[in-house]
Amino acid sequence: MIARRSALAAPLLLALPARAQPAGNARPVTLVVPFAPGGPTDLIARRLALSLHPLLGETVLVENRAGAGGNVGAEAVARAAPDGRTVLFGTSGPLAINRALYPGQTYDPVKDFSPIAPLGRIPNVLAVNPNIQARDVQALIALDKGGERLSFGSSGNGASSHLAGALFNRMAGTHFEHVPYRGTGPALNDALAGHVAMVFTDVLTALPHVQEGRLRALGVTTLQRSPVLPDLPTIAEQGLPGYDASVFFGLVVPAATPAAARETLRAALASALAEPELRRTLEGQGMQIASAITPGALSALMAEETERWAVVIRDTGARAD
Template sequence: MIARRRLLGTAALAALAAPALAQPSGKPVTLVVPFAPGGPTDLIARRLAIALHDGLGQTVIVENRAGAGGNVGADYVARGAADGSLILFGTSGPLAINRMLYPGQSYDPTRDFAPIGPIGRIPNVLAVHASVPAHSVPELIALGRRGERLAFGSSGNGASSHLAGALFNRMAGTSFEHVPYRGTGPALNDLIAGHIAMVFTDVLTALPHLREGRLRALGITTEARSTVLPDVPTIAEQGLPGYDASVFFGFVVAVATPPAAREVLRAATENAVRQPELRRWLEQQGMQIAPAITPAALSALMAEETARWSAVIQETGARAD
């Protein structure tokens, strides 16, 4: 009953505080996913869209606009309707990192977007082939410092799986070679076959291979352990304090969107994420839920990620494929 009253209260707020979101024409809300259908970002967005529909009392449509590492969809929202009817489900790439990977990017995430709030983070896991003679991060670092020629695969130049390895090298003083692939699947296939030594990949993708013993998990890439792999220690707690290489998710709208409409969306987002069923589902996907769903919290995340990766990208000369 309480949850229902909250949902009705949010819907009433939408009608009173932001008429643009409750037009007589029934204009739907479009949630733009800047990646292709079927991936983890798309899957999460579609579950969130259902919850947003319940909270706003309006139709919420998911629209995929993929390309340029998320830049195509992000630019579409930055230049699109500024009335609260167009939302970007952004990630670390289009909201922070891409500006350093794509020279001449057509939008500025700080200037062109108004943040609604973060949803959470999904960590990667450092997974090695079963033949690698290391069962912990310190043992892997020792191998690297002794000059062992080990390589890590990624889903492509500039991807989070590439930058996670580059940050690891930078902090650990190792020189593991980067081998870019066209997607996570090919990288994992080569890892399982023993052609490369390790990957930094999302926990859900790696989980079946870890359970079947084809791969070994050495560490989680966030400062907090993963709810999906709770027994695997973080890289930070194994001698690299401050190591954090995760992907964050959050909602933004065009900067000219009225403050009242932004607050309606923020309240509906917070209400959705706090629902026990959706929260459990998100955690099952490996997500670490944001402690605060506010514009300030997302602004801080965007600034932190930009600062975190600027030095790594500069040093490695990383550029997107």
């Protein structure tokens, strides 16, 4: 989702030098990212790995296993040895949404994983091409109700950028046409060129184009405003109360992982997220860091998001590629 690169970018496999690695743990801790390298999930995971290394006192690897909206990497972790050495850097898709999008999903996020804790959420931004004569969400809705045919681009069927638009249509009663692309870059390029009217894209991707006047941001998709764009109202504030289409991040491990190993990972994550430097980095990426770094908080989040998006997917007919 993030078009530009930052200092977080790293090679496909990030190996951090070991320190005080306990005997019997010859294998490193592997943080599996179920998406391709270079996107926001990958970049955040790599930055987190840098902080986890000294806290765990051993080697941490980041491994990308992309495919099927995150299902390929998630299934690999679900079937991994439950020894605390393989961790899924999960998102809303493989941990909640995909259950309704992929009827043939071969793992159960609740039964096959033990939650460690959430990291936080990243909002999307509704951004339109400047040629669209709308300065706020209600004006955009009025264009649709007035008969203007508008389209929105997404990074693919079933992606968060697709579901954000589907939820908008459902709540606003609009008829924006969905145009799926193979990735955020092509969707963003066509929005910049005016081939689609708008995109629902992550805040960091949108920011430079908004600042340059190449896109006009109309609203943030979370219930709270983004610290990155503090003056931009949420979509919920603009006549669609309850509208929330963000991406959450959390760590999970295979279900049978011992409690001691799970607590070691949770404590390290909590300590990492308390570091001012890491917090500044993540917040600069647009993340709203979770207030409770506990397994229960992630379990509740997964259950809530699974139920909420199942209704949206059922009512809108959204389908994955």
